[in-house]
Amino acid sequence: MNAPSTTIRKGRKYDDVLEGARRVFMTDGFEGASVDDIARAAGVSKATLYSYFPDKRLLFIEVATTECALQAEKGISDIDMTAPPREVLTRTGKHFLSFILSQLGGQIFRICVAESDRFPEIGQAFYKSGPMLIRDVMIHYFNGAMERGELRMDDPGLAADQFAELCKADLWTKKVFGIQREFAADEITRIVDGAVDTFLARYGV
Incomplete structure (x- = not known):
C-alpha cells in the first residue's frame, strides 16, 4: 500500500x-x-x-477525517447558535473536551501526531476535518454574537483558539501523558465552566 x-x-x-x-x-x-x-x-x-x-495513508486519513467530521457535525447540530454566549460556549466546550478525552479521540490524535512528520497530509487532514471546522463555526458564532451586542472582540479567530485551549486545561495534559485515562462528567464540567467564566471575563459585554 x-x-x-x-x-x-x-x-x-x-x-x-x-x-x-x-x-x-x-x-x-x-x-x-x-x-x-x-x-x-x-x-x-x-x-x-x-x-x-x-494507499494505506488514504485509508487512515479517511478513517480519521470521517470520525472527526461526524463528531464535529454532531456537536454543531445540537447547539442553538442564536443562544446566549454562556450556553453556546458551555455546550460546545463539553462536546469538544469529551471527544478529545475519549479513547477514540485520543487514539486518532496520537496516531496523527506520530505520523505527521513522515506524512504531513495525515495531520493536515485531521486538522481540517475537526479542529478547523469547529474553529470556523465558533468564528461565525462570535461574529453573530458581536452583532447582537453579546460579545466584544477584535480577533474572533484568536478568541476561538483561546477558548479551545482553555477547555484543554489540566485534563488534556493528564490524558496525553497517561496520568489519567478515565474522566468523570463533573471533572469535564469543572474545566468547561472555568473556561467559559475566563473567556466571558475577557470578551463578554
Whole structure:
C-alpha cells in the first residue's frame, strides 16, 4: 500500500472497509496495521481493499477525517447558535473536551501526531476535518454574537483558539501523558465552566 495514488472509490463495501480499518488502526496504530488484518476485520479480500484504498495513508486519513467530521457535525447540530454566549460556549466546550478525552479521540490524535512528520497530509487532514471546522463555526458564532451586542472582540479567530485551549486545561495534559485515562462528567464540567467564566471575563459585554 505504498502507491502514491490519491483516488478513493466508494461502493457497496466501502463502509465495511472503513469500519474494519477503524478497528485495526485504533488497536494497532498506523504503522502496526497490516493489510491482511484490515481486510479480515472488514470481511473483504485484499483485492477489494486495494480497489477502494490503494494507499494505506488514504485509508487512515479517511478513517480519521470521517470520525472527526461526524463528531464535529454532531456537536454543531445540537447547539442553538442564536443562544446566549454562556450556553453556546458551555455546550460546545463539553462536546469538544469529551471527544478529545475519549479513547477514540485520543487514539486518532496520537496516531496523527506520530505520523505527521513522515506524512504531513495525515495531520493536515485531521486538522481540517475537526479542529478547523469547529474553529470556523465558533468564528461565525462570535461574529453573530458581536452583532447582537453579546460579545466584544477584535480577533474572533484568536478568541476561538483561546477558548479551545482553555477547555484543554489540566485534563488534556493528564490524558496525553497517561496520568489519567478515565474522566468523570463533573471533572469535564469543572474545566468547561472555568473556561467559559475566563473567556466571558475577557470578551463578554
